[in-house]
Amino acid sequence: MKIGKELAELTAGIDALYRNTPRSDGFLDKEGLIPVAMATVEPAPLRDYAEARARLEALQARLPTESERALRADYVGEMIDSLLALVTTFEEKPISFADRVARQIRVPTQLVPDSELEGYRTTIREKLDELGYSGGSLTDDFNRWEAQARVPVNSVLEVLRTLISEGRNRVTATMYPMAHEWMEPEGVSAVPFSAYCDYATGQASVMLVCIAHLLRHRTPGIGTYIALVAFGVAMLGQFMVIGSNWAVLVGALEYDIYYALASYALLCTVFSGTVWNLGFAMMTIDGLQQRLRHLSETDELTGLANRRAFRRRLESVHRHSAEEGEGYSVVLIDLNDFKPLNDRLGHAAGDEALVGFARLLRSSVRSTDTVARLGGDEFCILLPGTNADEANRIAASVRKRVEATPIVLSGRTVTLSASIGVATEGEARAVGADLVSMADRRLYRDKAKHKAAFAISLQQAAPAS
Numbered sequence: 001m002k003i004g005k006e007l008a009e010l011t012a013g014i015d016a017l018y019r020n021t022p023r024s025d026g027f028l029d030k031e032g033l034i035p036v037a038m039a040t041v042e043p044a045p046l047r048d049y050a051e052a053r054a055r056l057e058a059l060q061a062r063l064p065t066e067s068e069r070a071l072r073a074d075y076v077g078e079m080i081d082s083l084l085a086l087v088t089t090f091e092e093k094p095i096s097f098a099d100r101v102a103r104q105i106r107v108p109t110q111l112v113p114d115s116e117l118e119g120y121r122t123t124i125r126e127k128l129d130e131l132g133y134s135g136g137s138l139t140d141d142f143n144r145w146e147a148q149a150r151v152p153v154n155s156v157l158e159v160l161r162t163l164i165s166e167g168r169n170r171v172t173a174t175m176y177p178m179a180h181e182w183m184e185p186e187g188v189s190a191v192p193f194s195a196y197c198d199y200a201t202g203q204a205s206v207m208l209v210c211i212a213h214l215l216r217h218r219t220p221g222i223g224t225y226i227a228l229v230a231f232g233v234a235m236l237g238q239f240m241v242i243g244s245n246w247a248v249l250v251g252a253l254e255y256d257i258y259y260a261l262a263s264y265a266l267l268c269t270v271f272s273g274t275v276w277n278l279g280f281a282m283m284t285i286d287g288l289q290q291r292l293r294h295l296s297e298t299d300e301l302t303g304l305a306n307r308r309a310f311r312r313r314l315e316s317v318h319r320h321s322a323e324e325g326e327g328y329s330v331v332l333i334d335l336n337d338f339k340p341l342n343d344r345l346g347h348a349a350g351d352e353a354l355v356g357f358a359r360l361l362r363s364s365v366r367s368t369d370t371v372a373r374l375g376g377d378e379f380c381i382l383l384p385g386t387n388a389d390e391a392n393r394i395a396a397s398v399r400k401r402v403e404a405t406p407i408v409l410s411g412r413t414v415t416l417s418a419s420i421g422v423a424t425e426g427e428a429r430a431v432g433a434d435l436v437s438m439a440d441r442r443l444y445r446d447k448a449k450h451k452a453a454f455a456i457s458l459q460q461a462a463p464a465s
Contacts, residue, residue: 301351332443
């Protein structure tokens with residue numbers, strides 16, 4: 001029988017002897033003496049601890065002759081020594097158990113979850129206490145052991161759990177410089193790097209939710225694109241982890257490739273987190289810039305574009321017109337007798353009138369047109385892709401709708417009127433700001449022409465039915 005398999009069976013037999021309940025699944029029971037996950041190991045039949053010690057000594061004697069493949073025989077030998085110390089402890093129950101085992105076990109530390117390690121520590125202490133330890137000396141021994149050996153007892157137990165397994169764990173053989181014959185790949189009890197998978201999945205999910213939320217509330221910027229790159233890298237790491245784990249479980253992937261992919265998956269996880277932080281910072285900056293731009297280009301009272309935004313839009317339309325050969329027009333609108341309205345009903349009512357008038361203008365034009373408040377009671381409409389006839393028709397429609405739509409202010413129904421000036425690109429070679437000046441002159445001519453007809457109609461608002 002191979003040394004590794006016999007050693008596993010002896011370990012399971014010692015556990016069964018302790019509990020006096022032989023089991024085929026070894027240490028899978030959480031209440032076992034040592035929390036070692038034995039994979040379907042048949043316990044060796046043992047009458048007592050003396051027989052267990054004798055068989056371990058015989059196994060120890062065979063070790064040099066059966067390890068003929070330049071293997072790390074001393075590693076298995078140290079494990080046998082540790083079990084001998086354990087069996088001797090069962091017979092003699094000395095208080096110095098921890099120190100004796102510390103001198104026998106010299107194994108590297110394996111990373112496992114903290115919660116699992118704490119469970120191992122608790123279980124081994126409880127079970128050893130049942131053997132006769134009392135008063136707290138066991139805790140002192142364990143603390144002294146850890147201080148001297150610099151290897152936590154829970155890490156030692158975890159390494160034993162991995163090495164003593166019928167699954168013939170080649171993953172462990174890859175992690176540690178050994179290749180015992182009992183670790184050939186008849187079965188795989190690999191421990192997938194599921195922690196990376198869980199972290200990558202959670203990280204990618206949070207990234208996706210944040211990106212979706214940001215895209216709903218603002219225009220994508222450079223920070224959004226950086227965050228999308230981070231999300232893509234996180235998803236790459238996630239799929240790499242899932243795919244390689246499945247490939248290992250079905251035996252379609254070599255372990256050197258498996259661990260190389262594990263390194264890349266961890267790198268993807270760390271890199272995506274770093275890039276995400278950069279992208280999120282950029283998204284925050286983009287959001288602040290968009291907010292500042294909105295505040296600097298929006299009229300606070302009416303929500304329309306202000307003079308700055310109108311000038312920028314006019315320059316853009318002018319450039320497009322020069323490239324495509326399309327005309328554009330500017331319509332200036334000024335409320336008639338607005339100052340008497342302010343004086344009579346108050347400034348609050350005047351503000352309401354401006355807001356209502358802005359709402360009328362916005363609903364009277366096309367979605368491609370720009371409505372702006374230039375200041376006071378002066379408004380402007382930029383009409384891209386229009387000639388003089390179309391611009392005059394739109395202006396007449398706006399005037400008609402304003403005069404036909406009363407506004408309720410301070411309990412009174414107010415009917416407004418407006419003077420309008422229209423100028424179209426190309427007239428008298430006027431473009432850009434010159435076009436606005438031409439429209440302004442025509443507005444004042446229109447105001448002078450109809451001055452005698454100006455009047456604000458005030459009526460008591462009808463009670464709501």
